[in-house]
Amino acid sequence: MEEETHTDAKIRAENGTGSSPRGPGRSLRHFACEQNLLSRPDGSASFLQGDTSVLAGVYGPAEVKVSKEIFNKATLEVILRPKIGLPGVAEKSRERLIRNTCEAVVLGTLHPRTSITVVPQVVSDAGSLLACCLNAACMALVDAGVPMRALFCGVACALDSDGTLVLDPTSKQEKEARAVLTFALDSVERKLLMSSTKGLYSDTELQQYLAAAQAASRHVFRFYRESLQRRYSKS
Amino acid sequence: MKETPLSNCERRFLLRAIEEKKRLDGRQTYDYRNIRISFGTDYGCCIVELGKTRVLGQVSCELVSPKLNRATEGILFFNLELSQMAAPAFEPGRQSDLLVKLNRLMERCLRNSKCIDTESLCVVAGEKVWQIRVDLHLLNHDGNIIDAASIAAIVALCHFRRPDVSVQGDEVTLYTPEERDPVPLSIHHMPICVSFAFFQQGTYLLVDPNEREERVMDGLLVIAMNKHREICTIQSSGSEMQ
Numbered sequence: 001m002e003e004e005t006h007t008d009a010k011i012r013a014e015n016g017t018g019s020s021p022r023g024p025g026r027s028l029r030h031f032a033c034e035q036n037l038l039s040r041p042d043g044s045a046s047f048l049q050g051d052t053s054v055l056a057g058v059y060g061p062a063e064v065k066v067s068k069e070i071f072n073k074a075t076l077e078v079i080l081r082p083k084i085g086l087p088g089v090a091e092k093s094r095e096r097l098i099r100n101t102c103e104a105v106v107l108g109t110l111h112p113r114t115s116i117t118v119v120p121q122v123v124s125d126a127g128s129l130l131a132c133c134l135n136a137a138c139m140a141l142v143d144a145g146v147p148m149r150a151l152f153c154g155v156a157c158a159l160d161s162d163g164t165l166v167l168d169p170t171s172k173q174e175k176e177a178r179a180v181l182t183f184a185l186d187s188v189e190r191k192l193l194m195s196s197t198k199g200l201y202s203d204t205e206l207q208q209y210l211a212a213a214q215a216a217s218r219h220v221f222r223f224y225r226e227s228l229q230r231r232y233s234k235s
Numbered sequence: 236m237k238e239t240p241l242s243n244c245e246r247r248f249l250l251r252a253i254e255e256k257k258r259l260d261g262r263q264t265y266d267y268r269n270i271r272i273s274f275g276t277d278y279g280c281c282i283v284e285l286g287k288t289r290v291l292g293q294v295s296c297e298l299v300s301p302k303l304n305r306a307t308e309g310i311l312f313f314n315l316e317l318s319q320m321a322a323p324a325f326e327p328g329r330q331s332d333l334l335v336k337l338n339r340l341m342e343r344c345l346r347n348s349k350c351i352d353t354e355s356l357c358v359v360a361g362e363k364v365w366q367i368r369v370d371l372h373l374l375n376h377d378g379n380i381i382d383a384a385s386i387a388a389i390v391a392l393c394h395f396r397r398p399d400v401s402v403q404g405d406e407v408t409l410y411t412p413e414e415r416d417p418v419p420l421s422i423h424h425m426p427i428c429v430s431f432a433f434f435q436q437g438t439y440l441l442v443d444p445n446e447r448e449e450r451v452m453d454g455l456l457v458i459a460m461n462k463h464r465e466i467c468t469i470q471s472s473g474s475e476m477q
Contacts, residue, residue: 038375039287041320051276055291055374057320063236079319079327083280084295084370115236119320121372123282123291124275 028155028168028216033135033227035143041119043144047136049168051126056136058144060116068115073108075115080133083122094130098137101184101194107147116146127170128156130182130196135220142228151187153220155213156180159201165209167216181209185217187224238324241450249451253439259447260286267443272390278417279395283387286445287377292387293370294395298409301357301364309356310366313341315373315384322376337381340470341371344385344426344459348467351392352421358400359407365397367420378445381457385428392420426467431456436475 029050038044041057061074068075078099080091102118118140120133134154141148158169158177166173174180179199186193192210201209249259256264268286275281279294301308315338317325324330345351356365369391371384396417399410432444432452441448449455454473460466 038289038320039377040322040375044320053275055320057318057374059236059320059323062323081316081318081372083291083293083372084368117319119318121291121318121320121374124277124280126276 028219029170031220031223033139033223035139035227035231041140041144043140043142043146045136045139045143046123047132047139049128049132049135050170051124052128052132053123054120054129054132054136055123056118056120056133056140058116058118058137058140058146060144060146061111061114062117064113064115069113070108072112074106074111074113076103076106076108077115077117078102078137079117079119081119081121083125094133097130097184097194097196098133101134101152102137102141104193105148105150105152105186106141107149110147116141125171127172127174128154128168128182130154131156131168134184139224139227142224149188151221151224152184152193153187153217153224154182154184155216155220156182157209157213159199159205159209165212167212181206181213183210183213183217185214187221190214190217236323236326238322241447245447246451249447250434253434253441253448256439258441260445262443264440265442268445270386272386274394279391281387281390281394282374283383283390285379285383285386285443287375288379288383289374290380290383290387291372291374292384292391294391295368295370296395296397297366297368298358298363299366300362305353306361307357307364308353309364311346311351311353312366312368313338313345313371313388314369315341315371315380317373317376317380320375321373325376336472337384340381340428340457340468341384341388343470344428344468345369345388345392348424348426348459348461350389350422350424350426350461350467352423355421359402363407367392367395367397376446378447378449379430379443381428382430382443385426385459389422389425389427393422393425395420424461424463424465426459426461428457428459428468431458433473 032048034046041059043058046055064075078095080095082091118137120136131154138152158166158173159179160177179201181197184194271284273282281292283290317330319325369388371387396419399415399418401408432441432448433454456471459468
């Protein structure tokens with residue numbers, strides 16, 4: 001089955017709670033997703049958010065080295081490669097964040113002593129890179145047929161100097177922001193799986209941004225559902 | 236992960252088909268697969284698809300001090316990476332032989348053939364020159380990495396624009412893309428590699444082998460040429476040819 005499915009959607013996020021300021025950048029950028037585009041990996045997906053594009057490949061469940069095997073569940077590995085230069089500490093930290101998110105949703109106990117490898121490759125970076133990597137990884141895991149207990153998505157938001165919240169920031173907005181927060185949310189109850197933040201904000205602000213991200217994630221999950229429905233209804 | 240071994244019956248089948256001048260995907264012996272080139276939003280970013288083999292290329296530049304024995308020339312740096320998603324056998328520690336061979340071939344084809352004018356990359360002689368870095372990532376391995384990589388490298392170099400620089404006496408001004416339009420690199424010619432796979436000591440010859448054909452081949456001949464019919468690089472590996 002060599003079909004490639006390409007779905008895209010323009011998503012507009014709803015506003016969060018009434019008390020938070022209404023910013024001009026409350027909508028998510030244009031999304032697009034393409035699955036099953038590479039022939040060698042078991043699953044592959046390319047996720048585009050505006051100009052940011054990440055291509056993820058998944059191998060698994062497959063053979064694992066004896067040194068790395070875990071007796072009762074699958075070993076999940078994430079290998080992130082930057083587009084320019086050799087991988088550094090920032091890549092290692094992002095790999096760890098993506099791995100922790102995937103380990104929380106993948107049913108590793110169904111495949112003990114195997115390895116599941118997720119390889120996201122940055123194709124172009126124009127802001128919200130970690131969120132785009134998470135989305136591409138989730139779509140690639142679905143394409144590979146790895147059993148998961150929920151889907152997950154990444155939502156990034158930036159807080160600029162006058163306190164307005166911008167969802168899915170571009171790289172210019174991220175540079176000028178006072179804080180940048182990325183959340184990974186699961187699809188069942190939109191609970192928080194992972195958060196990675198940079199900058200200064202108060203804890204009430206954190207709750208507001210988390211609520212805004214949860215509202216935005218509803219659109220991302222609807223997009224996932226629509227794209228998968230379109231893909232499987234063709235055959 | 237270990238490479239899945241090729242079964243003997245598959246090997247025999249491929250060799251018998253090649254003896255009868257048939258290829259598994261229906262091509263003739265001198266047919267290339269379809270090439271598709273798409274560009275990204277940044278300057279110098281391109282993705283090349285040669286059949287199912289996919290390579291991502293990105294060019295970037297930086298101002299550095301030149302090498303001591305070449306004070307007026309810029310520096311070209313190539314880096315081909317076999318991503319773990321290209322094939323299950325490509326693991327971080329395990330690919331050194333193939334990687335070194337491919338990187339060396341890329342360097343000979345593009346740097347030694349002088350396709351880029353390195354003298355034009357000099358800003359202040361002896362102090363500041365441009366270092367052009369070409370990063371290639373193999374995303375899917377379906378044979379013939381070297382051809383796809385050479386196409387990706389030369390296309391990315393043609394697409395790339397470097398920031399404009401002006402020198403007034405001792406002052407060097409680097410303009411951002413908003414101030415002045417970026418400037419393309421000066422490219423003399425475009426060398427492209429073509430691979431030939433040999434079977435049965437050179438009796439049978441195939442152009443653009445795919446992954447299965449590469450596994451059963453005896454030898455590989457890579458020739459890099461440009462539009463003016465000049466040979467830039469030749470490399471032959473594997474067993475003897477008669």
